[in-house]
Amino acid sequence: MRIAILTISDRASRGEYEDRGGPAVEAWLMRTVSTHMRIDRIIIPDGFETTRDTLIELSDAKAYDMILTTGGTGPAPRDLTPEATQSVLTKELPGFGELMRKASLDYVATAILSRQTAGVRGKTFILNLPGSPASIDVCLTAVFAAVPYCLDLIGAAFVDTDPNVLKAHRPGR
Numbered sequence: 471m472r473i474a475i476l477t478i479s480d481r482a483s484r485g486e487y488e489d490r491g492g493p494a495v496e497a498w499l500m501r502t503v504s505t506h507m508r509i510d511r512i513i514i515p516d517g518f519e520t521t522r523d524t525l526i527e528l529s530d531a532k533a534y535d536m537i538l539t540t541g542g543t544g545p546a547p548r549d550l551t552p553e554a555t556q557s558v559l560t561k562e563l564p565g566f567g568e569l570m571r572k573a574s575l576d577y578v579a580t581a582i583l584s585r586q587t588a589g590v591r592g593k594t595f596i597l598n599l600p601g602s603p604a605s606i607d608v609c610l611t612a613v614f615a616a617v618p619y620c621l622d623l624i625g626a627a628f629v630d631t632d633p634n635v636l637k638a639h640r641p642g643r
């Protein structure tokens with residue numbers, strides 16, 4: 471199971487602040503996923519073309535099973551992660567964004583400002599998370615039970631979770 475964590479942030483990429491989103495995603499996965507993972511973390515600035523080209527390279531050339539992005543999902547002019555993600559998806563899975571926003575609304579009214587989405591490009595599953603490091607646990611915990619079965623369906627690597635932390639749902643099992 472190869473996972474790319476892609477931080478999309480002008481300021482983190484310039485070193486104006488230390489990236490806390492990428493490490494938060496990695497820590498969540500380490501706590502939750504019970505099967506072997508190889509995780510790589512990458513930081514890029516905001517921007518449609520950079521994000522699109524990076525997502526295509528990570529999916530097609532590098533064949534990651536899953537890409538988790540953080541940042542660039544809001545309404546500011548440079549927030550273009552959802553557009554770039556949609557432009558590379560072969561299938562969008564809008565339920566992921568809907569459920570992450572719903573779960574986040576229990577914590578912050580501004581959750582509706584995130585346009586985060588998810589979907590599939592070939593055998594790669596791509597999921598957007600907001601930039602706020604505090605959003606990572608909330609969003610991943612809300613949707614991750616459906617991710618292992620989604621990876622089964624698209625022919626990506628097998629992944630399972632520690633049921634004491636979060637039980638993956640595979641229909642019929």
Ligand SMILES: Nc1ncnc2c1ncn2[C@@H]1O[C@H](COP(=O)(O)OP(=O)(O)OP(=O)(O)O)[C@@H](O)[C@H]1O
Nearest residue numbers: 479480481482488489490491516541542544601602
């Ligand atoms: N990768 C990150 N690491 C640490 N803090 C972050 C990160 N991304 C966002 N934040 C925090 O969340 C706040 C809101 O994020 P904002 O929407 O302004 O950032 P962004 O558009 O994702 O990233 P940037 O503005 O750096 O391009 C930021 O002010 C910052 O405190």
Ligand SMILES: Nc1nc2c(c(=O)[nH]1)N[C@H]1C(S)=C(S)[C@@H](COP(=O)(O)O)O[C@H]1N2
Nearest residue numbers: 541542543544574580581584600601602605
């Ligand atoms: N769970 C959760 N979701 C959240 C937030 C948060 O703090 N927690 N921040 C919101 C805010 S303030 C914004 S602007 C949007 C988009 O953030 P991004 O542009 O950094 O991706 O995510 C929203 N979703």
